[in-house]
Amino acid sequence: MQMITAFFGLIEDLTWGWALIPILVVFGVFITVMSGFVQIEYFGRMFRVLSGKNQTGDPNAISAREALLVSVGGRVGGGNIAGVAVAITLGGPGAVFWMWAIAVVGMATSLVECTLAQLYKRSNGDGTYRGGPADYIIYGLGVKYRWLAVLYAICLLLSFAFGFNAFQGNTFAGAANESLGIDRMWTGIGLAIITGFIVYGGIRRIAKAADVIIPVMAVIYIGLALIVIILNITDLPRVFVSIFANAFGFEEVVSGGVGAALAQGLRRGLFSNEAGLGSAPNVAATADVRHPISQGITQSLSVFIDTIIVCSCTAFIILLSPVYQPGMEIDGIVLTQQSLASQVGDWAQYFLTFAILLFAFSSIIYNYYLGETAVRVMTSQPAALHILRWAVVAVVFLGSTAPGATAVFFFSDPLMGVLAVVNLMAIMMLFPTCLRVLDDFRVQLKEGVLRPVFKPKAFPDLNLDENAWPHAKLVEQEFSASMRPAPSTT
Structure with missing residues (x-):
């Protein structure tokens, strides 16, 4: 067992400890520059998806907004409450600035990887689609790289569907036990039942659940943070000055100074928004969208929501409270709870328990779907999905009821590092293709097309599924009809 633990420890050192974070940052900056700061160019366009007007009309299809909310539910989790607190504790207020910086860069990275996922997606034949890094490795790089796609799928399954789901169950059960006195057993049973109901409904039910849970989760948490900000509005300029001064070394509040702020901000930001991790x-x-870039832009918004909005809410709750003192040693979730309670009252601990429930549950259903995607890469046997669903329900229950059980999943972070490396290799090689698709989007906008439509036939050298782009067929049919001669009246 010690050899296995040491092996995964080495993997973690070689990924997260040594190279992965600098690579994510450098590649994110490279994408930003080479794409012409695409995340800034289409920033206003990102918010169109929230109106729901971009629904294609197919009742079976997953809309752009639903896909956005599922991904937001996965990105937003315990890291947004506890992780931000840890970053501030270890890195000082300046860590918040570097979280913002990596989010802006990560928006471009997320746009590229999600655009590629859309570009190489496959139709399921029932109005739904599937895809992801494994598919753009197989269809974008070629079948000779299938082994890399399988490696990615294995890491995705073990780290997200199993490891992180056990941690999410453990996080919520612990919060419910501490604040409400609910026994972990009952929490585990309830969470397992709800999880089973959602995952057996497939991606449609997952999307419908996210369409309800995520807006509620975001509005309530952001609303409470705004109350804290309004109550301390006169102190807000001091907090901003502290964030920027600490970020650039003009003010040192923790040992390590700028280095600590930079390291903690980048690490927590990347862990939170997952941009580039695949x-x-x-x-x-x-x-179901008209153009791959459209969903890429939408997914940039999910990074913005996760880090710039939700993480900032936690940061201001902490930095505006009298609880936080530079250099203090305190558990992350406890710091957030105490900071919020000092502003609005002791009832805040119950609210945070509710928030953690929504955060944990949204992450669980998101992590399950990632596991389902991974299984489909490795096998087409229907029984495999049933085994996965039962296994995920069991893992959620185990993580909730047995706090020490999460130690079994020590391999989660190292394997996430491996899948991030695999994903980065793939998007680096496919980045020129993404730029071609981006140019197509820009050309259509310049020609006055309000909602650009992707036409697979314009890219004959790419291994694409034309059935995944029904809007292109509709445009071709409309064009053919307009070119027909008018019927004779004689």
């Missing part, structure tokens, strides 16, 4: 593209591929 998880969100699996959900992005399910959306």
Whole structure:
């Protein structure tokens, strides 16, 4: 067992410890520059998806907004409450600035990986679609790289569907036990039952659940943060000055100074928004959209929501409270709870329990779908999905009822590092293809097309599924009809 633990420890050191974060940052900056700052160019366009007007009309299809909310539910989790607190504790207020910086860069990375997932997606034949890094490796790089796709799928399954779901169950059960006194057994049973109901409904039920849960989760948490900000509005300029001064070394509040702020901000930001890690593209591929770039833009918004909005809410709750003191040693979730309670009252601990429930549950259903995508890469046997669903329900129950059981999933972070490396290799090689698709989108906008439509036939050298782009067929039919001669009246 010690050899296995040491092996995965080495993998974690070689990925997260040594190279992965710098690579994610450098590649994100490279994408931003080479794409012409695409995340800034289409920033206003991102918010169109929230209106729901972009629904294609197919009742079976997953809309762009539904796919967005599923991915937001996966990105937003315990890291947005506890992780931000840890970053501030270890890195000082300046860590918040570097979280913002990596989010802006990550928006471009997310746009590229999610655009590629859309580009190479496959139709299921029933109005739904599937795709992700495994598919753009197989169909974009070629079948000779299938082994790389399988490696990615294995890491995705073990880290997200099993490891992180056990941690999510454990997080919620612990919060419910501490604040409400509910026994872990009952929490585990309830969470397992709800999880089973959702996952047996497939991606449609997952999307419908997310369409309800995520807006409620976001509105309530953001609303409470706004109350804290309004109550301390006169102190807000001081907080901003502290964030920027600490970020650039003009003010040192923790040992390590700028280095600590930079390291903690980048690490927590990347862990939170997952840009470049290859998880969100699996959900992005399910959306029925007119152009791959459209969903890429939408997924950039999910990074913005996760880090710039939700993480900032936690940061301001902490930095505006009298609880936080530079250099203090305190558990992340406890710091957030105490900071919120000091502003609005002791009832805040119950609210945070509710928030953690929504965060944990949205992450569980998101993580399950990633596992389902991974299984489909490895086998087409229907029985495999049933085994996965029962296994995920069991893991959620186990993680909830036995706190020590989560130690079994020590391999989750190292394997997430491996799948991130695989995904980065793939998008680096396919980035020129993404730029071609981006140019197509820009050309159509310049020609006055309000909602650009992707035409697979314009890219004959790519291995694409034309059935995954029904809007292109409709445009071709309309064009053919307009070119027919008018019927003779004689």
